[in-house]
Amino acid sequence: MGCNCIKEIPQEIVEHSNTLADFKKTPAMSAKFKDLVFPFKDGKVTTALKTDVKIKCENRKTPKTTSVRFSYCPFCGQKY
Ligand SMILES: [Zn+2]
Numbered sequence: 001m002g003c004n005c006i007k008e009i010p011q012e013i014v015e016h017s018n019t020l021a022d023f024k025k026t027p028a029m030s031a032k033f034k035d036l037v038f039p040f041k042d043g044k045v046t047t048a049l050k051t052d053v054k055i056k057c058e059n060r061k062t063p064k065t066t067s068v069r070f071s072y073c074p075f076c077g078q079k080y
Pocket of ligand 1: 003004005006073074075076077078
């Protein structure tokens, strides 16, 4: 993995959350991204973010869903 954003950004969110009045009675302890995948790269397990894509279909009220993995970190731009 080229960057530490997947680990560092949730830590920053916890720190920021604990400055807010809303978290005074129930302080934030930890946070993590919900949409992580663990692709193999050069024989090692890595971590990357993914996002869901809703596919609207003919004759169907609810969309079908698939997901795509980001090739680059959406925060700093480094290639995964
Ligand atoms: Zn990054």
